[in-house]
Amino acid sequence: MALLINEDCISCGVCEAECPNDAISEGDSIFVIDPDRCTECVGFHDEPQCIDVCPVECIVPDPEHEETKDQLLEKKKKLHGE
Numbered sequence: 475m476a477l478l479i480n481e482d483c484i485s486c487g488v489c490e491a492e493c494p495n496d497a498i499s500e501g502d503s504i505f506v507i508d509p510d511r512c513t514e515c516v517g518f519h520d521e522p523q524c525i526d527v528c529p530v531e532c533i534v535p536d537p538e539h540e541e542t543k544d545q546l547l548e549k550k551k552k553l554h555g556e
């Protein structure tokens with residue numbers, strides 16, 4: 475499933491550069507993840523890179539965007555054409 479950034483985000487911006495899918499951007503008050511681009515890093519890394527670098531642990535699974543690993547891999551292929 476895609477991940478989401480909750481209200482604990484301190485807008486440090488560290489996660490944005492780590493995303494292989496350009497899924498993270500600065501929102502109105504906190505950073506946001508585009509669920510159409512987040513693959514939980516499937517196809518690139520074993521672990522979500524944004525969670526690894528976030529200093530306040532505010533990135534969590536998005537229950538409204540549940541997806542299997544196969545669906546995430548399919549999304550990755552659509553985004554990157556491979």
Ligand code: SF4
Binds near residue numbers: 496498
């Ligand atoms: S889990 Fe990976 S793909 Fe999803 S927002 Fe974080 S860094 Fe990007």
Ligand code: SF4
Binds near residue numbers: 486490533
């Ligand atoms: S690393 Fe964490 S605190 Fe920093 S912008 Fe990303 S989600 Fe927010």
